[in-house]
Amino acid sequence: MAMTNEQMERYSRHILLKQIGVKGQKKISNGSVLIIGAGGLGAPAALYLAAAGVGRIGIADADTVDLSNLQRQVIHTTVDIGKPKVESAAETMRAINSDVEVVPIHDFVNSSNVMDLIADYDFIIDGTDNFPAKFLVNDACVLGGKPFSHAGILRFDGQLMTYVPGEGPCYRCLFKEPPPANAVPTCSQAGVIGAMGGVIGSLQAMEAIKYLTGVGDLLTGRLLTYNALSMKFHEIKVKHDPDCAVDGDHPTIDHPIDYEQAVCDLASHKG
Amino acid sequence: MKLNIAGEEKTFDDGLTVDKLIEVEQVENPEYVTVSVNDEFVRTPLYGETVLHDGDQVEFLYFMGGGAR
Numbered sequence: 001m002a003m004t005n006e007q008m009e010r011y012s013r014h015i016l017l018k019q020i021g022v023k024g025q026k027k028i029s030n031g032s033v034l035i036i037g038a039g040g041l042g043a044p045a046a047l048y049l050a051a052a053g054v055g056r057i058g059i060a061d062a063d064t065v066d067l068s069n070l071q072r073q074v075i076h077t078t079v080d081i082g083k084p085k086v087e088s089a090a091e092t093m094r095a096i097n098s099d100v101e102v103v104p105i106h107d108f109v110n111s112s113n114v115m116d117l118i119a120d121y122d123f124i125i126d127g128t129d130n131f132p133a134k135f136l137v138n139d140a141c142v143l144g145g146k147p148f149s150h151a152g153i154l155r156f157d158g159q160l161m162t163y164v165p166g167e168g169p170c171y172r173c174l175f176k177e178p179p180p181a182n183a184v185p186t187c188s189q190a191g192v193i194g195a196m197g198g199v200i201g202s203l204q205a206m207e208a209i210k211y212l213t214g215v216g217d218l219l220t221g222r223l224l225t226y227n228a229l230s231m232k233f234h235e236i237k238v239k240h241d242p243d244c245a246v247d248g249d250h251p252t253i254d255h256p257i258d259y260e261q262a263v264c265d266l267a268s269h270k271g
Numbered sequence: 272m273k274l275n276i277a278g279e280e281k282t283f284d285d286g287l288t289v290d291k292l293i294e295v296e297q298v299e300n301p302e303y304v305t306v307s308v309n310d311e312f313v314r315t316p317l318y319g320e321t322v323l324h325d326g327d328q329v330e331f332l333y334f335m336g337g338g339a340r
Contacts, residue, residue, distance in 0.1 A: 040337060041337070128336075129336050129337055130336050131334065152334070152336055152337050153335060153337035154336065154337045157333075157335065158335070158337075159333070159335050174305055174312075175305055175332070175334060179300075179303040179334055183300065183302075183303060184300055184303050184334045184336070192337055196337075197337075232278075234277060234278050236277075236307065236330045236332060237307075237310045238307070238310075238312075238332075239310060241312060
């Protein structure tokens with residue numbers, strides 16, 4: 001479909017880039033991204049992907065907006081407190097760009113719905129906050145043959161890696177299984193600097209745009225870490241693990257798994 | 272000997288094993304950290320027998336949640 005004059009103007013700064021151009025912008029407009037988690041990572045990712053004009057953006061989260069979210073989850077505002085995060089996020093995204101079809105999914109992503117959810121999208125962004133969810137998203141993407149961006153943030157640190165089927169390792173190649181509940185500190189226990197979500201979530205959006213347009217080198221086979229205190233990015237080369245339980249030569253996982261949630265996370269969950 | 276740890280060069284005694292390095296470097300929650308030496312993962316049962324050599328590049332991969340809540 002041809003772009004309207006308004007679209008040519010809206011996306012003019014993309015179109016000016018020789019690697020993107022009208023052709024690349026059309027790929028973005030025909031693309032679809034599912035963002036799992038409308039929080040610290042999902043919020044900036046959703047803002048940039050909506051602004052970029054990604055054709056269809058699904059955003060999944062069962063949570064409601066809490067006052068303590070607003071320090072970093074910049075897609076929500078003070079009047080949104082108590083509203084489902086996906087509704088609040090969808091309103092902001094539609095206000096930025098009505099070209100985008102926003103699909104709010106007000107539900108927990110679990111083993112029974114994850115395969116169907118990811119099937120409808122070209123690229124998945126893992127913006128979840130807990131390890132059971134991260135392994136669920138990873139395994140589903142490996143089993144479903146979907147590319148996705150992993151990311152995590154804690155205190156003054158962030159990390160991300162991109163998985164593309166057949167290229168480099170998956171999250172489980174790096175980390176065998178979720179740590180026991182409460183063994184590793186979470187943001188709600190240890191804190192996180194708000195702008196960290198902006199840095200890492202924006203990088204996830206960047207990977208989605210690069211995947212959709214086919215421009216540049218994706219973060220496959222590389223775990224990128226960022227420390228805000230030393231202001232250093234560091235890249236760790238990571239290889240596919242032939243012994244990986246989901247992505248290895250003899251996989252033992254053939255369906256997504258619901259690992260037990262940390263008890264304190266469930267108790268503190270605001271519905 | 273010199274080791275490159277997360278991009279930084281540091282000096283250690285010869286014959287250092289991965290489990291000793293974890294101790295010396297005071298790695299947080301070591302049982303949940305993935306170690307890589309020269310771009311190859313070293314799994315937990317092998318920490319004690321994996322001797323590090325001059326010039327080895329060691330990385331600690333940490334679990335990092337965060338995001339939605």
